[in-house]
Amino acid sequence: MGPQAATRGCITLPMRDELSRTDPEIASLLQLEQERQRSKIRLIPSENYVSAAVLAASGSILTNKYSEGYPGRRYYEGQQYIDAIEQLCIDRAKALFGVEHANVQPYSGSPANLAVYLAFCQPGDTILGLGLPHGGHLTHGWNVSISGKYFRSVAYGVRRDTGRIDMDQVADLARAHRPKLIWCGGTAVPRIIDFAAFADIARSVGALLVADIAHIAGLVAGGAHPSPVGYAPVITTTTHKTLRGPRGGMILCTAEHAQAIDRAVFPGLQGGPHNHNIAGLAVALREAAGESFRQYAHQVVRNARALAEALLARGYDLVSGGTDNHLILIDLTRKGVTGKRAARALDRAGLETNYNTVPFDPRKPFDPSGLRIGTPAVTSRGMLEPEMELIAGWIDRALEAERRGDEQALDRIGAEVREMTVRFPAPGL
Numbered sequence: 001m002g003p004q005a006a007t008r009g010c011i012t013l014p015m016r017d018e019l020s021r022t023d024p025e026i027a028s029l030l031q032l033e034q035e036r037q038r039s040k041i042r043l044i045p046s047e048n049y050v051s052a053a054v055l056a057a058s059g060s061i062l063t064n065k066y067s068e069g070y071p072g073r074r075y076y077e078g079q080q081y082i083d084a085i086e087q088l089c090i091d092r093a094k095a096l097f098g099v100e101h102a103n104v105q106p107y108s109g110s111p112a113n114l115a116v117y118l119a120f121c122q123p124g125d126t127i128l129g130l131g132l133p134h135g136g137h138l139t140h141g142w143n144v145s146i147s148g149k150y151f152r153s154v155a156y157g158v159r160r161d162t163g164r165i166d167m168d169q170v171a172d173l174a175r176a177h178r179p180k181l182i183w184c185g186g187t188a189v190p191r192i193i194d195f196a197a198f199a200d201i202a203r204s205v206g207a208l209l210v211a212d213i214a215h216i217a218g219l220v221a222g223g224a225h226p227s228p229v230g231y232a233p234v235i236t237t238t239t240h241k242t243l244r245g246p247r248g249g250m251i252l253c254t255a256e257h258a259q260a261i262d263r264a265v266f267p268g269l270q271g272g273p274h275n276h277n278i279a280g281l282a283v284a285l286r287e288a289a290g291e292s293f294r295q296y297a298h299q300v301v302r303n304a305r306a307l308a309e310a311l312l313a314r315g316y317d318l319v320s321g322g323t324d325n326h327l328i329l330i331d332l333t334r335k336g337v338t339g340k341r342a343a344r345a346l347d348r349a350g351l352e353t354n355y356n357t358v359p360f361d362p363r364k365p366f367d368p369s370g371l372r373i374g375t376p377a378v379t380s381r382g383m384l385e386p387e388m389e390l391i392a393g394w395i396d397r398a399l400e401a402e403r404r405g406d407e408q409a410l411d412r413i414g415a416e417v418r419e420m421t422v423r424f425p426a427p428g429l
């Protein structure tokens with residue numbers, strides 16, 4: 001692979017030819033998915049476009065190597081280069097977030113959270129987390145997840161009047177239940193997390209505070225959201241959302257908890273680390289330390305604010321009335337269309353979103369009242385505030401068309417969307 005091929009990412013032309021010869025079915029589906037990612041306006045807030053450099057590292061021969069253990073302490077030979085890669089990744093994570101220890105081996109965000117339980121809790125212990133219907137993650141104690149089955153889980157929520165996390169309730173529940181561990185962070189939280197307030201509550205009841213920054217890690221790294229460092233001694237994250245790395249997970253912690261975390265990840269929970277993803281993460285962390293990523297993170301937030309204001313101007317109800325971060329939760333109740341119908345119609349019109357419950361949703365999770373959107377991916381394509389205004393207009397027209405049952409109107413919007421996306425080449429494609 002020449003240097004020029006490398007800059008085009010993992011799907012270089014020779015590699016693509018090889019894939020087409022070996023497996024034409026997968027090659028053609030991959031090609032179609034690439035085209036879909038190119039031509040759609042991708043508004044799912046947990047998704048992004050990684051760079052060609054991240055693709056090149058994660059789609060590499062590093063997948064061939066087994067490396068159980070940690071740099072310098074492996075159970076397999078031949079780690080000369082793997083050790084150097086993982087150590088670089090660890091050092092970059094520590095420097096970027098300003099933490100004493102980083103474990104970069106979790107396969108994804110959910111396994112990272114499971115490793116935290118294994119490190120600090122016994123089955124049956126009480127844990128406190130944001131309830132799923134109020135924007136929390138499954139792994140923070142929801143009943144269908146192992147975290148709700150193996151632990152005694154208590155959930156806090158948001159206030160009905162403000163749509164913001166009810167910190168009085170967090171304090172009351174912490175005092176009443178004395179949890180071993182308190183989670184802060186979530187998957188559908190449009191507002192800044194008050195890490196200092198959570199830290200005070202955790203300290204007052206002797207609980208371990210864990211910040212799950214899966215959604216906002218890139219904003220934290222880029223200085224567009226306050227950091228939990230100094231408040232939460234343990235921090236978990238995914239690597240593929242706003243952080244714009246390959247799929248994976250990461251645990252950041254104080255030196256005090258380093259050994260417990262490392263033992264929980266391996267040998268407690270996992271076998272060999274996914275070296276190709278760790279290399280891709282190292283590249284992403286290097287990118288995230290640069291000035292252009294800082295600008296990116298701030299633009300993600302500015303774009304979300306612009307999109308929220310454009311939706312408010314069109315009469316949409318937003319949970320908490322707006323956003324401080326990359327994410328917007330629309331309550332469609334007054335718009336006369338359910339979340340699922342809305343998401344389907346928008347997808348047909350070229351706008352990819354996901355339906356979501358809103359706090360106190362009277363509808364079922366499989367067809368809830370809300371729509372979750374966000375700006376990480378569109379900002380990676382270089383879209384700015386004027387494009388957010390266009391997107392809000394398309395969303396509004398598409399939902400209006402859906403209420404009329406006008407599929408042709410949806411297709412017309414789709415054509416306009418495609419025309420606009422051509423002007424914003426997506427990284428890595």
Ligand SMILES: *Cc1c(COP(=O)(O)O)cnc(C)c1O
Nearest residue numbers: 108109110137186187212214215
């Ligand atoms: C996405 C997410 C996770 C889980 O990540 P996966 O990689 O999907 O397992 C965990 N916590 C939060 C808050 C998330 O948003």
